[in-house]
Amino acid sequence: MANEQKLDIVVIGAAGRMGSLIARLVQEDPGLALVGAVERNDSQTAVSGLQCPVADSLAAVALPGAIAIDFTAPQVSLGTARDAVKSGMGAIIGSTGFTEGQKRELAEYAREAPLLWSANMSVGVNVLLRLLPQLAKALGPAYDMEMMEIHHRHKRDAPSGTALMLADAMARARDWELPEVRRSCRDGIIGERQDKEIGVMALRGGDVPGIHTSYFFGPGEIIEVKHTAETRENFANGAIRAARWLTGQKPGRLYSMQDVIFEEK
Ligand code: NAD
DSSP, X not given: OOOTTSEEEEEXXXXXXXXXXXXXXXXXXXXXXXXXXXXXXXXXXXXXXSSSOEESSHHHHOXXXXXXXXXXXXXXXXXXXXXXXXXXXXXXEXXXXXXXXXXXXXXHHTTTSOEEEOSOOOXXXXXXXXXXXXXXXXXXXXXXXXXXXXXXXXXXSSSOHHHHHHXXXXXXHTTOOHHHHEEOOOOSXXXXXXXXXXXXXXXXXTTOOOEEEEEEEETTEEEEEEEEOOSTHHHHHHHHHXXXXXXXXXXXXXXXXXXXXXXXX
């Protein structure tokens, strides 16, 4: 049943690292109600303690007007977007690793339901998205730009969605297209670095929630801009802030965390 004056939330991937944290934060928040949890059948024992219906698809726990929060994988999140359209819900999607075609599909669903996707829900990274192009422009073409990211050993996609997002912002500042200038591997006799390239490198290990460092290598100096996510709470709180923001929005285009942070109020 819909909760009066509370924002109804359904968490998709509720047994996951992000999903379980979000489900807990939603239950602790007096302004929010956890009205459903979605998880694969073989992982549902991990969510049996939640005080809400649990199912293996959003369609089974959908509630018009509620917001789904989905941190799973691209194919699952596309299903969430489709079910959000069918059931009159909004959705916050944090999954990463979407292909260009899958992003276009997501944008199509956003024409019919309020949807927000961001590869990184933290305030810090979203502010960096604005700052890095300014740095790139101010420093000028004599400064070589590179990006390095570090994540926990379980992460499936590389480089991270955040690294691609930040590198894209750096590329655009020089009117470059990231897919044309991105180097994700340097191995062997590769010759000198080209002016028009951005290395995007990934390290994996341990339980690191996420470290991203943008480099500007200039003549006689190096500028490093580093963001460290110390816990996953900054992503989870960002997703919840985005859910509150999304309730006031109409469908039309795929929203991002930039809309939430810079256009709030
Ligand atoms: P995880 O593997 O711990 O969790 C994913 C969960 O989804 C698992 O519990 C899995 O069983 C569940 N799942 C898989 N298929 C499902 C299905 N069909 N239906 C329902 N549930 C299903 O992963 P994680 O570390 O929580 O990360 C999840 C995603 O979020 C990744 O793509 C990651 O890169 C991304 N992420 C984004 C941000 C951000 O700020 N946007 C932050 C952290 C992680």
